[in-house]
Amino acid sequence: MLEILDPYNLRNNIQVTGITDYRVSVKIFMLPAAVDANNRPSSMYVKQALLCVEKQLGMVKIDELIVSFAEISANDEDAEDDDEDNEDRETGQLDSSPLESPVGSPLGVLPARTETSSTDSLETSPTAACPEGAITDMSRYVKVWRSLGKLRASGEALKIGISDVNKQQLEQLCRQSGITPDIVQVRMSGNEPQDQGPDDELRAYARERGMFVGAHADSPEMLNDWTFQTLATDFKINEKFPTTEVAPLGYKIDFMRPRWVASYSVMQTKRGLVANRGYIVMASSDCVLNPNRVPRKKYSV
Amino acid sequence: MLLSMGQFPLLGADIYIEDQGLTNGPLLRSLLLSENCLNPMPPFTLEIGGIIDRRGIVPYTAVPVFRDANTPWPFADKDLSLDTLDFGILQSAIGLDGHVRTTGTPVVPQHAVASVGNVAVRPEAAVETSSYSVDASAFNGVPSRDTQRMPYAVNPSPLPLMFEMPSGKNSLLLDSPLFGIGSGGVLRVTLCAADLDEARILYDQLAPICAIMTALTAATPIVKGHLTDRDCYWDVQCSAVDDRSAQERGIVPLTTAKGTLLKSRFGSIDTYLGPSPTSKNLAFRPEINDCQYTYDSCSYWKMKDGGVDNLLSQHVARLFIRDLHYASAKMLGDNNSGNGNRADGNVRSGNVNDNRNGSSGSASIDSDGQEHFKRFLGCNRQNVCLYPPNTSTGSGWEIEFMSLEVQLTDAENAALITFIVLLSRVIISYRLNLYLPISQMDQNMSRAQKINAVKDQQFIFRRDVFSGKDGNSSSSGRIPWRGNVRSRPDPHMPGSPVEQDQFHRHIGIKSPESAEYVELTVDEILNGSPKHRVMGLLKIIQSFLPTLHLEYDVEREVRRQLWLVERRASGKLCTLATWMRRFVRNHPEYKRDSVVSPPINYDMLRTMNDIEEGKIMAPELLG
Numbered sequence: 028m029l030e031i032l033d034p035y036n037l038r039n040n041i042q043v044t045g046i047t048d049y050r051v052s053v054k055i056f057m058l059p060a061a062v063d064a065n066n067r068p069s070s071m072y073v074k075q076a077l078l079c080v081e082k083q084l085g086m087v088k089i090d091e092l093i094v095s096f097a098e099i100s101a102n103d104e105d106a107e108d109d110d111e112d113n114e115d116r117e118t119g120q121l122d123s124s125p126l127e128s129p130v131g132s133p134l135g136v137l138p139a140r141t142e143t144s145s146t147d148s149l150e151t152s153p154t155a156a157c158p159e160g161a162i163t164d165m166s167r168y169v170k171v172w173r174s175l176g177k178l179r180a181s182g183e184a185l186k187i188g189i190s191d192v193n194k195q196q197l198e199q200l201c202r203q204s205g206i207t208p209d210i211v212q213v214r215m216s217g218n219e220p221q222d223q224g225p226d227d228e229l230r231a232y233a234r235e236r237g238m239f240v241g242a243h244a245d246s247p248e249m250l251n252d253w254t255f256q257t258l259a260t261d262f263k264i265n266e267k268f269p270t271t272e273v274a275p276l277g278y279k280i281d282f283m284r285p286r287w288v289a290s291y292s293v294m295q296t297k298r299g300l301v302a303n304r305g306y307i308v309m310a311s312s313d314c315v316l317n318p319n320r321v322p323r324k325k326y327s328v
Numbered sequence: 329m330l331l332s333m334g335q336f337p338l339l340g341a342d343i344y345i346e347d348q349g350l351t352n353g354p355l356l357r358s359l360l361l362s363e364n365c366l367n368p369m370p371p372f373t374l375e376i377g378g379i380i381d382r383r384g385i386v387p388y389t390a391v392p393v394f395r396d397a398n399t400p401w402p403f404a405d406k407d408l409s410l411d412t413l414d415f416g417i418l419q420s421a422i423g424l425d426g427h428v429r430t431t432g433t434p435v436v437p438q439h440a441v442a443s444v445g446n447v448a449v450r451p452e453a454a455v456e457t458s459s460y461s462v463d464a465s466a467f468n469g470v471p472s473r474d475t476q477r478m479p480y481a482v483n484p485s486p487l488p489l490m491f492e493m494p495s496g497k498n499s500l501l502l503d504s505p506l507f508g509i510g511s512g513g514v515l516r517v518t519l520c521a522a523d524l525d526e527a528r529i530l531y532d533q534l535a536p537i538c539a540i541m542t543a544l545t546a547a548t549p550i551v552k553g554h555l556t557d558r559d560c561y562w563d564v565q566c567s568a569v570d571d572r573s574a575q576e577r578g579i580v581p582l583t584t585a586k587g588t589l590l591k592s593r594f595g596s597i598d599t600y601l602g603p604s605p606t607s608k609n610l611a612f613r614p615e616i617n618d619c620q621y622t623y624d625s626c627s628y629w630k631m632k633d634g635g636v637d638n639l640l641s642q643h644v645a646r647l648f649i650r651d652l653h654y655a656s657a658k659m660l661g662d663n664n665s666g667n668g669n670r671a672d673g674n675v676r677s678g679n680v681n682d683n684r685n686g687s688s689g690s691a692s693i694d695s696d697g698q699e700h701f702k703r704f705l706g707c708n709r710q711n712v713c714l715y716p717p718n719t720s721t722g723s724g725w726e727i728e729f730m731s732l733e734v735q736l737t738d739a740e741n742a743a744l745i746t747f748i749v750l751l752s753r754v755i756i757s758y759r760l761n762l763y764l765p766i767s768q769m770d771q772n773m774s775r776a777q778k779i780n781a782v783k784d785q786q787f788i789f790r791r792d793v794f795s796g797k798d799g800n801s802s803s804s805g806r807i808p809w810r811g812n813v814r815s816r817p818d819p820h821m822p823g824s825p826v827e828q829d830q831f832h833r834h835i836g837i838k839s840p841e842s843a844e845y846v847e848l849t850v851d852e853i854l855n856g857s858p859k860h861r862v863m864g865l866l867k868i869i870q871s872f873l874p875t876l877h878l879e880y881d882v883e884r885e886v887r888r889q890l891w892l893v894e895r896r897a898s899g900k901l902c903t904l905a906t907w908m909r910r911f912v913r914n915h916p917e918y919k920r921d922s923v924v925s926p927p928i929n930y931d932m933l934r935t936m937n938d939i940e941e942g943k944i945m946a947p948e949l950l951g
Contacts, residue, residue: 213880218891240880292875301757301875
């Protein structure tokens, strides 16, 4: 677990007398590697992210919980970006296919690729989406989305939201899960008007249903494997956090891959000040088949 | 036609308006402006009268004129006396009252001398010859203090003085405080702070930004019907209301005045407030308050004894070195009679209740004290001002940012205000460290007013605004730049070479990427510069903006406003001053002699009005 904190924004940095309204916002970026055995984004990571945020901020009520799926946000960009992202995703999926998410889980359980018919589309949908750049099938995100809905129902999160989806994706997600978001975030990166891609359709749709349309300036690709590996090498993360697990015969411990990034911010709403802000990155290694493994001998009776 | 602009370009230039009236009236005593310019109500007349009486003479301001192809050079303002004794070449002469007069800068014209004789001139005030010229520092390129070290009267040989202060030549002469008060449109942004600690942070961090914003919003290139060598009005405004007596200016020896005052009552700040004593922020180092200033020691000790910390006491005591020019009888109560009009510099401290040290027993905090103090604050204006809470209006600690020149359209003004407000939010949230030694800030201020400073000038600025809070003067930042990870020495190791140097040696020449202060253009300061490892202020604001969780349309509008500031900083859009200069120089009636005649002025204002109303597009100005 890596916590990238801004040390100058300690929780008690701003001392203010009197009553202040704080708003705690958490945004979870589900990276391509945050998948479970079925190669779907796993809601376990959502819970994990919230636990980490709680550890950082204390027992605070989360006012806004927004999720962003890396594949979708990456696909929202132009075609050039899509090609790169597709490559990343493909390699990512190849690596993650024979194994489980955290290190130490039982191995040898192959992903049930033929579980449901939709899993076929799981593998094919990102790649098939190349030409247009938009993901059309939102079924793999339903599980995470439902978990967010549960959090809202239980009161742990006041409002939930999703970011970087277009109107069709949003419609499909709401329909398949039965949960509508309170917040829809649209990307607005620069100051120039053309940077703010007007997604009028989406905004009109969202406004009709009473959803708050907000803007964010997060990069479409929050953290890819390559960047993480470069940082890990520079800061010697692999050496500082060695794994204690031993890979069984025929398998090896792969490089650490970032699973999710959580960005939290605590705002003083009435004054427009940031009281606390930080990022938490979670990365873990997988156990993969060792390509150099010695093949097993076959015993004949 | 209602225009928002800094200064009417032809104010003071002969006949510039119908029914102008006669000049040299009893209230203004100005040869350029008639009494019709002045609101005859007591606060205004008393203020003007007070300035003149305290100084002993009308404050003269010299504004350097722009040298164009056909400008007569050396330029002589036609309102200057033609007496060779007075103009140009320096000679000592005996003045009217027997004092030695050393000349160097625009001299009192003969007919004005006669009018001065109508005023009761106090014995210590010499017949004024050289006005405090704020432009000397700009020409010499040194902080303004250096030229004022020697009181003139001490200097036996007047000749070197002339070379010390060349700015009297080739300048326009302004002779009324009305050129300062009531003119020079400034956009004042008042920010409310949660408490004194936050107010101090804001005060300190907004001060270095003043010069940048002055350059960015330059809007006054025409003064008294001439194109000047300046784009901003700040210096002119400061020296037009300069009410320091001759003793305070160091011209004659000190007898009754409290001390030499190096700056006019309007000017840039003299001292940082520093963080509160309980703050853990170590970014402030006492040596960055590196300018001299005088303060009233009685008030200082009173506050120190009351528990106020050193810097804040000095800051407030600095206010009491000046005088009010008028006070209503109600404010004075029954203790004293008459108005507060005096030139001897003694503070009647019995009159003023210091209500700043609320913690200790200031026996009676009544509203009169607040009124008094507010008046004192009004007398002194710096480019950022700190206002204490006011129980009658219910306001808290306030910081007023005074360095923005007013722009032509409401949209631009709104954009600037948004920028400043967002900047203040960012400063408080991220605890930015923008500290700059005061002397360098003054230097920035003089550079900011030059022609097209936003593109052509470089300003000394702190390179890494996020570092320094842990007390290390090193500035390489916490996270090393990519590509330099292994070669960079650990900035937190004691004895690291970057830490031990004096701050002024950190102006990066050899290694700009690790210096503490670097010289940057406005574009680099606001929009960032990878070469200097500078993260631009606008970029920081941009990263802060999404956390506000604004509604989409609101955020888009705010970003559009920031885009205007971004383009002004990068030079894609020109400032209003540049636009005005361009207009004048392209006008068919302009004879390239720096004179803006009434027809040119009329056309220019007409065009500006049409732009403001949207009838004409000005893409080079508004985008």
